[in-house]
Amino acid sequence: MFTRPERFAIYYQRTMMEMVSIGIGSLPIVAIISLFIGGVTTLQIAYQLVTGLVPSSIIGSIVSDSTILEFAPTITCLVLSGRVGSSIASEIGTMKVSEQIDALEVMGINSSGFLALPKITAALFVFPLLIMLAMGLSIWGGMMIGDLAEILPSEAFIRGARSSFRGFTVTFSLIKSVVYAFIITSISCYQGYYTTGGALEVGTSSTRAVVYSSVMVLFADYLLAQLLL
Amino acid sequence: MIELKQINKSFGDKHVLQDVSVTFKKGRPNLIIGASGSGKSVLMKCMVGLMQPDSGEVLYEGKDFTTISYEDKKLIRREIGMLFQGGALFDSLTVEQNIMFPLNMFTEMSKEEKHDRINFCLNRVNMQNVNKLLPSEISGGMKKRVGIARAIAMNPKYLFCDEPNSGLDPITSRVIDSLILEITEEYDMTTVINTHDMKTVFDIGDHIIYIYQGKKAWDGGKDGITTADSDALQEFVKASVF
Numbered sequence: 001m002f003t004r005p006e007r008f009a010i011y012y013q014r015t016m017m018e019m020v021s022i023g024i025g026s027l028p029i030v031a032i033i034s035l036f037i038g039g040v041t042t043l044q045i046a047y048q049l050v051t052g053l054v055p056s057s058i059i060g061s062i063v064s065d066s067t068i069l070e071f072a073p074t075i076t077c078l079v080l081s082g083r084v085g086s087s088i089a090s091e092i093g094t095m096k097v098s099e100q101i102d103a104l105e106v107m108g109i110n111s112s113g114f115l116a117l118p119k120i121t122a123a124l125f126v127f128p129l130l131i132m133l134a135m136g137l138s139i140w141g142g143m144m145i146g147d148l149a150e151i152l153p154s155e156a157f158i159r160g161a162r163s164s165f166r167g168f169t170v171t172f173s174l175i176k177s178v179v180y181a182f183i184i185t186s187i188s189c190y191q192g193y194y195t196t197g198g199a200l201e202v203g204t205s206s207t208r209a210v211v212y213s214s215v216m217v218l219f220a221d222y223l224l225a226q227l228l229l
Numbered sequence: 230m231i232e233l234k235q236i237n238k239s240f241g242d243k244h245v246l247q248d249v250s251v252t253f254k255k256g257r258p259n260l261i262i263g264a265s266g267s268g269k270s271v272l273m274k275c276m277v278g279l280m281q282p283d284s285g286e287v288l289y290e291g292k293d294f295t296t297i298s299y300e301d302k303k304l305i306r307r308e309i310g311m312l313f314q315g316g317a318l319f320d321s322l323t324v325e326q327n328i329m330f331p332l333n334m335f336t337e338m339s340k341e342e343k344h345d346r347i348n349f350c351l352n353r354v355n356m357q358n359v360n361k362l363l364p365s366e367i368s369g370g371m372k373k374r375v376g377i378a379r380a381i382a383m384n385p386k387y388l389f390c391d392e393p394n395s396g397l398d399p400i401t402s403r404v405i406d407s408l409i410l411e412i413t414e415e416y417d418m419t420t421v422i423n424t425h426d427m428k429t430v431f432d433i434g435d436h437i438i439y440i441y442q443g444k445k446a447w448d449g450g451k452d453g454i455t456t457a458d459s460d461a462l463q464e465f466v467k468a469s470v471f
Binding site: 006007010094095098099100102103105106108109 | 277305307309311314315318319389
């Protein structure tokens with residue numbers, strides 16, 4: 001797969017298109033999920049911290065830390081494995097069963113590289129951006145719900161978030177997002193590329209891509225936490 | 230010229246091709262005929278490198294396609310045009326982009342030259358005003374014609390057609406047959422056609438190879454097919470004609 005592209009300009013063009021497809025296409029779902037995760041986390045932490053001994057600003061601290069460390073990268077990528085993974089596997093799987101991949105091969109094009117490389121490269125660039133957006137929106141969502149539900153004022157939320165903030169957590173989260181991007185796109189491309197049969201098998205490949213990449217994302221989550229924290 | 234020597238291919242215990250040796254004529258359509266499951270599609274896939282034969286040689290102008298490096302294979306593949314059974318047009322690209330695809334990948338043509346070439350190829354297959362349509366917006370016969378246009382875009386030396394008439398009505402089938410014959414003669418290509426359409430065989434079958442249970446059972450021209458001394462072939466011909 002990682003061979004020299006036949007025509008760099010075309011690979012570049014395809015990578016840009018994939019970045020738009022993965023990035024812009026995933027924006028609405030990432031935004032909705034992030035806002036709700038932040039809001040719900042604030043509500044649930046407030047519910048658990050009923051004692052007056054703990055300052056309410058701790059809610060901001062917990063919401064931001066858990067969002068940056070876990071919710072934004074992992075939950076978002078699990079959702080992306082559904083949206084992006086199934087789309088990649090079904091697209092390549094359909095190309096496989098309708099002989100479009102054979103047509104590429106007969107033309108003398110390295111089909112695996114031509115199809116997978118732009119998708120993987122695009123995801124490696126776009127996933128971290130989506131995760132950063134998810135972090136921001138999730139924390140903002142938590143702060144807004146805290147304010148609207150009169151759990152804690154925005155100032156206290158921000159004070160709590162800033163008090164526990166460590167720069168490495170963001171770096172760790174971005175490392176996770178890059179690893180997840182590679183896992184999701186490579187597994188999905190593989191499942192699509194090795195589809196045999198017809199429409200039923202394309203569906204099976206798509207399902208398998210989502211399931212395998214989700215499991216591998218969780219496994220990588222554990223491994224990275226063990227290694228880097 | 231394409232030459233096959235002692236091609237063997239098995240899938241598990243099933244011996245799909247057994248010692249198939251053929252020389253395909255240049256400038257004429259070469260037809261591979263046989264019943265479904267006889268091994269003709271596997272033979273074509275071995276010829277274009279989509280499958281690797283277990284043993285034997287696939288010679289393009291004397292170069293063995295099965296043993297040369299991947300980079301050398303790519304060079305030969307650029308001289309190959311192939312029409313697939315379902316057209317195999319890229320769904321996400323328009324008709325024009327489909328034909329432009331190999332030109333973009335392998336040529337240094339300017340935009341104008343590419344458009345001229347696209348229009349020439351589309352005119353050659355008698356198609357106009359379809360440049361901006363997607364494959365999903367055209368009929369099966371049109372897909373085949375666009376497939377031929379894409380296959381000839383790079384001026385190939387070898388043209389492979391896998392069941393070019395499958396799923397087409399008899400009139401469109403004859404149009405596709407005559408188109409393949411015209412293009413083969415016009416560009417002096419070595420054309421190999423997989424088919425079980427006997428009308429195609431009698432129309433354009435200058436050189437016919439009959440595959441029966443993975444073996445080459447008969448090799449000859451359309452004039453000799455009805456008097457061939459192969460029982461299996463006679464049965465195949467009678468079943469197809471009557």
